[in-house]
Every structure is written in structure tokens, then in C-alpha cells.
Amino acid sequence: MMKSKTDEEDYWNSSKFKAFTFEDDDDEFSRLKESRQAVNSICSLVGEDDDDDVEKVSWSGEPIGSISWSVKETAASNQKTDREPAFPKVTTETSSLNKSQSGLSLSSLFKGKPKGGNLQTFTDTLGDSSVRLFAPELRKPKSEYKDLISDWSTEETVQRLQQGKVVSLEKFRSLQDKLLLLDFAVAAHDGNVITAVLIFLKRTLSKEVLFRELESRQTALRHFVHYLSETRDQSLLLELLRSLGRTEDIALLQYKEHKSIADENKRRDFLKSCLSLPFSQEDSAHVQDHYTLLERQIIIEAADKRAERDGKVEIFRRFPRKASILNMPLITTLYYCCFYHYNESEGTYSSPLNIRQTFKILEKQYFATVLAARAKLKAWDDVHALFTSKNWFGVTKKKSPLSFQRVVDILQKNSAPTKELQEYVGLVDDAELRISLAQKHKCHDIVINTYRDMKDRQLLLEYRKKVERGSMEERKIDVLLNNSQIRWKN
Numbered sequence: 359m360m361k362s363k364t365d366e367e368d369y370w371n372s373s374k375f376k377a378f379t380f381e382d383d384d385d386e387f388s389r390l391k392e393s394r395q396a397v398n399s400i401c402s403l404v405g406e407d408d409d410d411d412v413e414k415v416s417w418s419g420e421p422i423g424s425i426s427w428s429v430k431e432t433a434a435s436n437q438k439t440d441r442e443p444a445f446p447k448v449t450t451e452t453s454s455l456n457k458s459q460s461g462l463s464l465s466s467l468f469k470g471k472p473k474g475g476n477l478q479t480f481t482d483t484l485g486d487s488s489v490r491l492f493a494p495e496l497r498k499p500k501s502e503y504k505d506l507i508s509d510w511s512t513e514e515t516v517q518r519l520q521q522g523k524v525v526s527l528e529k530f531r532s533l534q535d536k537l538l539l540l541d542f543a544v545a546a547h548d549g550n551v552i553t554a555v556l557i558f559l560k561r562t563l564s565k566e567v568l569f570r571e572l573e574s575r576q577t578a579l580r581h582f583v584h585y586l587s588e589t590r591d592q593s594l595l596l597e598l599l600r601s602l603g604r605t606e607d608i609a610l611l612q613y614k615e616h617k618s619i620a621d622e623n624k625r626r627d628f629l630k631s632c633l634s635l636p637f638s639q640e641d642s643a644h645v646q647d648h649y650t651l652l653e654r655q656i657i658i659e660a661a662d663k664r665a666e667r668d669g670k671v672e673i674f675r676r677f678p679r680k681a682s683i684l685n686m687p688l689i690t691t692l693y694y695c696c697f698y699h700y701n702e703s704e705g706t707y708s709s710p711l712n713i714r715q716t717f718k719i720l721e722k723q724y725f726a727t728v729l730a731a732r733a734k735l736k737a738w739d740d741v742h743a744l745f746t747s748k749n750w751f752g753v754t755k756k757k758s759p760l761s762f763q764r765v766v767d768i769l770q771k772n773s774a775p776t777k778e779l780q781e782y783v784g785l786v787d788d789a790e791l792r793i794s795l796a797q798k799h800k801c802h803d804i805v806i807n808t809y810r811d812m813k814d815r816q817l818l819l820e821y822r823k824k825v826e827r828g829s830m831e832e833r834k835i836d837v838l839l840n841n842s843q844i845r846w847k848n
Contacts, residue, residue: 516542519551527558536563537571544577552581565594569601609635613645622684626652647717651688654716658691658708659683662698673698677735688717689727696731700740722759726768729760733772741769741778762786766795780804802831810838815846 510518510525512535518525530536536559543555556578559568572579579602586595592611599608613632619625629649637645659682666674683694692713699708706712714724725744732740747757758765762785769779780801786792789808796804802825809818818835825831838844 512538513542515539516546516551516555519543519554520546520548527555533563533567540571540575540578544575549581552578553585556582556585565597566601569598572598573602605636606638606641609637610641613637622652622656625685626656647688650716651691652685654707654713655683655686655691658695658699661708688713688719689723692719692724692727693731696728697735700728700732700737725759726764729765729768730772733769733774738778756785763791763795766799770799776800803834806831806834806838810844813845813847815839816848 509529512530515525515527515530516539527539530539540552540555540559543551546552560582563571572582583595583598586592586598596608596611599611609632612635616625616628616632619628626649629645629652632645633642633649635645662674662679662683665671666679669675677697679698683691686694692710695708695710695713699706700710702709704711704715710724710728713719729741729744732744745756745758747755760768762782765782766779766786769782776799779799780796780803783792783795783799783801784804784807786795789812793805793808796802796808805821806818809821818839822832822835822839825835
């Protein structure tokens, strides 16, 4: 049913809704006025006279002017600019302070005006442990970043390297600056700093320039050679030594490569090729001995391996070999031959006498090795034969290139019985040392005879207390003490 024109006008005039018009009654300004009226009406409802005392709420639901709101607002503004770092995150038990808890309004918090004129309330709120205020974290002063951004001189750079501080060496581009850096590092006498600078120079200079400059700086050169040796940069090290004309060092460096060869035949061939390298006279003799020894060890090892496998040689049945002789030192090889091949003729490779003659082993060293090997086998006839010597009149006498104290030590380490030890303890010249060794190894007869020769009755009486009751030693002491023909000193 259609309404009349009069009814339509009454409807629009009486309704709270208005028809759309382009009149000034519906512009932004009028809506702003209505908003202000609404806010004023709220103030009248809560009964507050001062706008500053009205608690306003942000979109997050937190009171505007509260501590958490101010922190979040400041943090949000910091995220919009890169000039200041963001606030740390606030973690408190209460996310905001309402009006009843804090007693603060917007004006009292930001204008310094406490509600009711009580400044203590504001101070107490700041001191509350449940509420934390955070000031913006300021950027560190540029002086603290000086280590990285400042233009340090070469001397200052070396000083900072000594202090363990991080500095950049890349800014030193000219050859003069790089060499100054190296000279200051050497003058500082700090190996770590010298090595650090050398690594930088190795990376930024050509090999020719680096080698030429190091030649006049011997300290830096030694560090660089050691660095290349430790890092096993053999190719660069050889180039360096060749450029310096150090042929002997080159030869020694090549000789050391034998350590990486596992196969003994290939190692022997390699050592043979090293004989032609330009060694010094002393080093050349050493390399020659090394080659000869390995060649002989290969021959002995092959023969002994067959003999041990066949089981026809008694010494290998009684004392099976515990290790191969290959690549063993010279003295170990001599000991092995004294143990397994002692009675062989001098013409064989495994004869101890042949080894002694070939490698020019000193008499004392040879004697001590033979003595230890034969004592280990309990071959006492061979041991005694080592000391037997005849003079011009045919008188047999025990003689040793070693001191008899050393002889006793070797025999004792190889578990020689007291009977064998006693004979050689008695040959020690010094009386006090002889008594000490005799007491240590329980050679009672040596102690008793020495005290008798010293005509010391009191020492003999004291020693009587140390021997077993009723033993032969005790009876021997009693016989000496009762001998009226001995003139005792005390």
C-alpha cells in the first residue's frame, strides 16, 4: 500500500535516521562535535571535573598512561625508526596499572602532577617490584667500535694483535706497509703475531716477492719455514728453499719423505735414491748407514722368518720372536743379533761382530748390549767370557770397559741370581760403594769380608744383627770376631 506524500514527510521527520543529503548537516565536523559531546557526557557520568583525571583506555584495552602502555607505545615508535634499538620485553605480574591500584591519572604520570597532590604515591609506584620501568637502550658510543673502524698504524696494529684484539690487516695494501707490519711483528718478539702477519703476506703477495723479502729477514724466515713444515705445505717449502739456494735443507726435506713409505722394499729403494742428494758430509754418512741397515734387516728378517716357521733352530723354539726387526734402530738390531745370532761367524750379515764393524759401534755400547742380551738368556758362560782377560804373564783377570757398578746394574735388571751378582759386586773398587751395592743385593759375604778388611769390629757386630739367626753368615761373623789374630781398630 503506497504511502501518501504527507505520511512520508512525517516518517522522515520523526525517525532517528535521516535521509542522505549533501547538506552541511552530515559533514565530518558535525560528527566530531557529536563525539566530543559523547566524551563530555561520559565525564559527567563518572563525576569528574578535570579531563586529566579521566582514565582513558587504548585499543589494546590497557589504560592510557599506565606503565605497560607507555612502554609499548615507546617500543612501537622505536620499531618505526632505526635510530634507536627496541625496548626489552616487559614481563610483569600485572600487565597494566588500573586507577584504583596506582592512584595515578594521565596527567599525574606525564605532567608530574600526583593525584591529590601526593608525590609519594608516584614514587612508591615506581619502587614497586611488580612494576619495572625501562629506559630506551642507547647505542654504544663510537669510541667503543674504534677497534674495527679506526685507521690504526702498523705499529698500533701489532700492539693490538699482541693484546689479542681483533684488527683488520686488509687495509694494508702497499708493499711498504706490509713489510713494516712484518718488521714491527718481529721486533715485538711474539711468535703468534709474526705467524699471523706471515699468513697475511702469503695470501696477498706473490711468492717471488715474499721469498725475496724474507731472505733479508732471517727471524721471519725461520718462522715461515716452521709454519710450512707444521702445515705440511711441502711444495711451497721446497720452492722457498730452492729460491734461497739451501740445497742441504732440500735434501733433508726430501729424505724425510721415507717416513710415509710403508713397504720396506720401496723404502729401501727410496733411501738408495737419496744417496745422491747434496747432503753435508755428516748427514750423508747417516743416510748411507740408514740404507745399509734397512737392507741388512730385510735379509735377516726373511731368513729368521723361515727358520722360525720351520722350527729347526732351538733358539727360536725356546724364545719365539715378539716383533719384526724391520725399521728398528741400530742398537735394537745389535741386541737382536746378540740374542739370536751370537755365535755366528763374522762373515754373516747377522753376526754381532759384523754389525759392530760395519757401523763402527763404540766398545762400551757394544759391550753393554752384548752383556744385556746374554744375561737375558742366562748364558752365564758367555757373560764371564766377556770379562776374561790375560796379561803378558798369562794370568787371567776380569776386565771391563764399563764400571763394575754399571755391570751390576745391567745384570740385576736382567734378573741375575745373587751368586752371579756377588762376583761383580766384589770387583767394585770403592769400599763404601761396594758395601752399599752388597747390602742392596744381599751379598752378605761381600759386606762381611769388607768389614774384616777394614778391621771394623763395631760395624761387624751391627751387621750380625741383620743376618738370619743360625745362618752361615752369622757363623762366619762369629768366627771372625773370635779370631785373636785380627787386630781390630775398635
